[in-house]
Amino acid sequence: MSNSEMEQRKGRRLVLFPLPLQGHINPMLDLANILHSRGFSITIIHTTFNSPEPSNYPHFAFRFISENLPEHHRTCCKTDLVAFLSMLNTKCGPPFRDCLTDLLSDASEEPIACLISDAILYFTQDVASELKLPRLVLRTGAASSFCVFSAFPLLKEKGYLPIQDSRLDEPVVELPPLRVKDLPSIHTNDPEDLYNLVNSMVSQSKASSGIIWNTFQELEPTALETLHQQLGVPLFPIGPFHKRFAATSSPSGPLTHDGTCIPWLDKQVPQSVVYVGFGSLATISKTQFLEIAWGLANSNQPFLWVVRPDLIHGSDWLEPLPNGFLEALGGRGHIVKWAPQQQVLTHPSVGAFWTHNGWNSTLESICEGVPMICMPCFTDQRVNARFVSEVWGIGLQLEKGVERGEIERTIKRLMVEKEGENIRERMLCLKEKSDHCLSRDGFSRQSSDNLVRHILLLESLNFHAH
Template sequence: MDSKPHVMCIPFPAQGHINSLLKLAKLLHSNGFIITFVHNKSTHSRILKSSGDSSLHDSHDFYIQTMEVDEGEIVPFSLATYDNMRLIAFRSLMSKLNDPSSSVPPVTCIISDFVFSFAYEAAAEFQLPHVTFSSLGAFSFMSFLHFKQLIEQGLIPLKSEGDLTNGYLDTPIDWIPGMKNIHLKDLPSFVRTTDPNDLALNFMIHIFQKVFQTSAIIINTFDDLEGTVLQAMAEMLPPIYTVGPLSLFSDHGSSFWKEDMNCLEWLDGKLPKSVIYVNFGSIAVLTKEQLTEFAWGLVDSEHDFLWIIRQGLVKGDQESDVVLPEEILREMNGRGLITSWCQQEKVLSHPSIAGFLTHNGWNSTLESISAGLPMLCWPYYADQQTNCHYVCKEWGMGMEIEHDVKREKVTSLIKELMGGEKGKEMKEKALEWKECAFRAIKEDGSSSLNLDKLVKELLQRRDAI
C-alpha cells in the first residue's frame, strides 16, 4: 500500500475560498501528498460547465470528490442543522474513501475552510488531525476572534440604526492585540447590526470559538504584511503557517463564470500603465444607481478602463447580462471594455494596467499587492472593510470610495491615482509591497520556509500536526 499521506481539503463553496485552498492543495500535491479535494456536487458542476478545467478532474494522486449538500443561503437558518447536514454528507464520503477495496490509502489529515465548524467534529469522529485554512487575512481573522468580546463590552449589536451614521462607528477599538488605529467601522461588516440574534454575527462567533480546537492554522498571507497581528495570534492560537501569497506559488484556479480571453488582446493595444481594472468580485451586489454612478465616474475620468460586470452584479439582474444605458456606452467611445469575467491574475500583471478598483476581497487584495498595483477601494461585505482599512491607512497603497458612491468622487480618485501626488506615493508603496511579497516566496523567504515546515510536519507525523 502507498505510504504517502492523504490530505482531504474541504473549501467553503464560494469562488475565493475554493481558489485559495485549491492552490494550497496543488502545492501539497507537488510535494508528495495524495489529495482529495471536496466540492459540493452543484458547485463542481458549475465550475466544470463554465471552464471545463482539467485541474478539477481526477489525476495521479489528486482526486475530486463531491458531497450532496443543499447550501441554501450562505448563512444557514440553523447552525446545528447546518453542521449536522454536512457531517452526514461527510460520513458518507468517508465511508466511500475508507472502503477496503479502495486503491487509495486512507485519509490521514483534514484541511478545512475556517467556515466549516462541522469539520472539527468530523476529524474527531474519524480520529484524524484537523487543520484550519484561512482564506482571510490575519487582521480580519483576529477581528473575528474578538467579536464575542465586542458583545461583552456592549459595543455591539448597535443600539439603533442611527449608529450607522451618527459617528458611533468611529468608536476606537484599541484593545485587540496586534491591531492599532482601528475603529468599529474598520471591523468586518457583521458588527453593523442592531439584532442580538443576527444570524451572520452569531455564525461568525460560533465559527471562531472552534478554531482553538484545531491542530494548526494555515493563512494565505505573508509575515511582512501582517507581522504585528501574527505575533499576537501566535501567543493565543495553535501553530500558524503563513504560506502566501498563494497566487505567486501556484496559478491553479477555477471559475464560476466563463472567462473572456479577448480582453487580454484588448489590453495589448493599450499604452503601459494606462488602464484602470474594475472588478467587484463574485459576491458583491450593486444597485442600478451605484452601477450608473461608477459608470459615469469611469467615463468622466477620461482614462481607459476594463470593467468586469458579471451576471448577478446588479440587484434584480441575476438571470441576465447587465446592460448600461446607451448614453454611457456612447460616451465610452472605445476607451472602456466591459466583459463578464476574466483571468484576474493575468489581467493584473498586464503592463497596461495602472490600478485596480476593487471590493477588497482578500484574494483580490493579495493579487493586487503581488502585481504592485495601487487600489481604489469600495468594500462591500464581511472582511472587506478591514482589508480596505489596511490598504488605505496602514499599507499606503489605496484610497477608499464611500459606500454611497458618487460619480464625481470616482472620477477625482481615478485622476489622482493616474496622475496626482497621492497616486505617485501609492504606486511607490505598491511596488515596495510587491517586492516584499516576492521576497516571502523565495527559497529562503518566510512563506517558503513555512510551507517547507508544514510539509515536513505532515509527512513525518501522520497522526498529528
Template sequence: MEKTGVPHVIFLPFPAQGHIKPMLNLAEILSHAGFQATFVNTEHNHHRILHNTDIHDRFPKFQFKSIPDGFPSDHLRSDLLYIRDFFRSCRVAFKPALRELLISLKEEKEPCQPPTCMIADGIMCFAIDVAEEFEISTIFFRTFSAHCLWTYFHLSKLIEEGEVPFQDENLDKPILCIPGLENVLRRRDLPGFCRTENADDPILQFFIKETSALTRGTGLILNTMNEIEGLMITRLGSFFNKVYAIGPLHALKSRINENSSSSSTSSDGILWKEDKKCLKWLDSKPSRSVLYVSFGSLINLSGEQILELLHGLVNSEKSFLWVIRPDLIVGDATIGDILKEQETGRLERGLIVSWAPQEEVLLHPAIGGFLTHSGWNSTLESIVAGVPMICWPQMADQQVNSRCVSEIWKIGFDMKDTCDRSIVEKLVRELMDNNREEMMESANKLARLARDSIEEDGSSCINLEKLIQDIKSMSSSLTQVHISG
C-alpha cells in the same frame, strides 16, 4: 495493513469561489510534495466546475468528491442570502454527508491511502467533530488576512465594551479595544456583520463561535506572509500552537510549478467562464493607463450603484476594464439598459466582460489601478502585481482589508460607504495621475516583499516546509497505529 505512509489530505473549502480558489492553490502546492489530495465540493459547485473546465486535466493529481449542501436543485445559490442560509444549515446537511464520505474513503482499496488529515475552511469548523470520530487531525485554513482574523477574535470583546451594536450613527468613532489596532480601526472598518442592531444576531454569533472553534485544530494556515502581517501573525500565536503563514498562495504555486516544469493553472475560471479576449484589448493600451474594476463573485449591486460607478469611470477619462457578472445587478435593470443611457462615444475607453482571468489582468503592464471590493484574494493578487487600489468593500472581511490598504500599507484609497460619481471620478484621477508616483512606490515595495516571501529562503517557503513535515509526521503516526493494530 500494507498501506505506506504517503499523506492523504482531504480539502474541505467553504462553497464560494473566494474560498475554493485558495484551497485549490494549497492542494496543488501540497500535491507537489507527494501528497494525495481529495478535494470536496458541494454537488452544485462540482457541476459548475465541470461545466467551466476539465478539472481532471487541470488537476490530474486530485480526486474530486462532492456532497450535498442541503438545498433544492433549483436554488440559485448565487447571492448573499444563500451564504447566510448556508451558515445556518451547513451542519444539518454537511455533517452526515462528510461522515459518509470519510467512511467510503477509509474503505477504498485504491487509489488513495486512508486519510491522514483534513484541511478545512475556517468557517467549516463542524468538520473537526467528524474528523475526530475517525481519529484524523484537522488543520484549519482561514482564507483572509491576519489583521481580520485578529479582529474576529475580539468580536466578543467588542460586544462587552459596548462597541457592538453601534450606539449611534457615528461610523468614524475609533475602536480602541483591539490590541495593536487602537489607532487604525473605526466603526466603519469593522467586519460588515458588526452593523447589527442586536448582539445576538445569528450571523455575528456564528462568526464568534466559528472563530473560537478554530483553536481546536492542530494548527492554522493563513494565506498571508510575515513580511507584511508579521505583527498580527505573532499575536495570533497566542491562540494557536502552530500558525503557517504561507501566502500569497497563487504566487507560491506559480513559482513551484515553474521550478518543477509543471504547467501553472489559474483558479480564476473555476466557477465562472473567463473572457480572455480582454488580454488582447489590454495589449493595445499604454503602460499603466487602464483601471481594472471587479467586485468579486458574490456581491450584488443595484442599477443605481452601477450607474454612479459608470458615470464616475467615464468622467475620469481613463480607460477601464470592468467585470460585470451576469448576476451582479439586482432588480429589473440590466447592464444593457444602463449602457443604452450613455452616449456611445463616452464608452469607447471602456471594456465590459462577464469574467476575467484576474491574475493575468493585474500582471498586465497596461493596468495602472484596481477598483476592488477588497476581498482578500483580490487584495493579495493586487499586492503581488504591484497595482495600487481604490477599495469599495461591502461585507465580511473586506472592511478591514480596505483599511489596511489605505492606512497601514499606504497602497490605495478607501472609498467605503459611498457610491457617488464625483467621488469615483476624483479617486480614479488621484490614483492614476495625482498620486501615481507615491502610490506606485509603496505598491512596488510591497510587491517585492511578497515576492521575497515565496523565495526558497522566504518566510512562506519556510512555513510551507514546516507544514509539509508536520503532515508527514501525522501520516507516520497513523501508519504506526495501523501496524500495531
C-alpha cells in the same frame, strides 16, 4: 526536497474540504497543488453545489457529497450568506462523516495523514475528532481580519457590536486603526447568527492541529504574532498561494472568461487603465451602477470593468446604461462579464484596481504591485480595505459612498497626482517582499517546509495513538 523526503510522503493521502464559494474553492485548490507538488496524494471532498470540474484536476481524486439544501437555501448564498453558511454547517455533517468514514476504511487507498478543511466549515472538527483524524484548518482570509473575528466577544461586551449607525465613525480603540464602520458585518435576518458563526469558526480553529494562511509574514507580522499567542496552535503563513504556479487561464468558476479584454489592454498606454472588479458575490443597486459608470467616464482614464450578469439588482446586464454611453467613450471603456483577473493584473497597461477587497483580490493586487481603490461590501472586506488604505498605504478608500464626483476625484488622486506616486512606490516595495517570501530563503517557503514536517508528525503521532 531530497528523494528520501519525497519517498517518505509517497503513499500519504490528504483529504481537503473547501467551502463551496468561489473565493474559498480557488485557494483550497491552490493549496492542493502546493501539497501535491510536495509528494502527497490529494482527495477533494466537495458538495454537489458549486462543484469544480474534476477533469480540470486529473491529478486529484474527487468525492462529492449532497449538502441536502432545499433549493431556496442554495440561492440564499446571494441573499443571506450567513443563513447559507449556518445551514451548510448543520446539513453537511452526516454526509461528510459518511464520506470520510468510507475513505478511511478503503484498504485500496493510501492511508490518510490528515484532513484540511475551510475554517468556516467548523463542524468538521467534531467529525475529525470522532474519527480520530487530525484536522488542519485553511483560513482563506487575512490574519488581520481573523484577529477581529476572534475579538467578537470583546467587541460585543464593549458595545461595538451589533453595529449602530450613530457610532460608525468612532474608533475601535482596542483594534487600531479600525473604526466601527470597518468591523465585519453582513446583512442577515438574525445578527446573532453571524456572531455564533464567527465564534464557532474561531473556537473550532483553536481546537484544530494548526492553521494554514494564504498570507505572508512580512505583510501581517503583528496579526500573526497576536494570533500565535491567542490561538495556541501552530500557524503556517505560506502565501501567496497563487504565485507558486503559473496562472492558469482555465476558470474554475461558473463564469467563462471574456478573452477580448487582453487584446484591448494591449492597445492602452502603460499604467493608464483602471481595472474594476467586485468579485463573485458582491451586488450593487442600479443607482450605484450608474454613479460608477459616470465616475469612470468623467475621470478620462481608460477602464476595464467586469460586470457580472447578477451584479446589479433587478437587471440582467448593462440595461441601466444610458443609450450611446459606451459609444461616446470612443473605445476608452471596455466592459466584460468576467475576466482572467490574475492575467489582467499582470498586464503593463493596468495602473489601478478598483476592488471590493476580498482577500484573494487584495493579495493578487499586492503581488502585481497594482495600487487599489477600495469599495468593500461586507464581512472581512471592510477590514482589508482599512489595512490597504491606512496600514500599508497602498490604496485609497471611497469613504463617502458611491458618488460620481468622489469616484472621479479618487481616480485622479491615484492615477495623476503626487499622492498616487507615493502610493505606487509603497506598493512596489510590498510587491518585492511578496516575491522574496517565496524564494529559497523566504519565510513562506520555510513555513511550507514546516507544514510538511508537521503533517508527517501528526500522522506518526496519530498512528501510534491507534
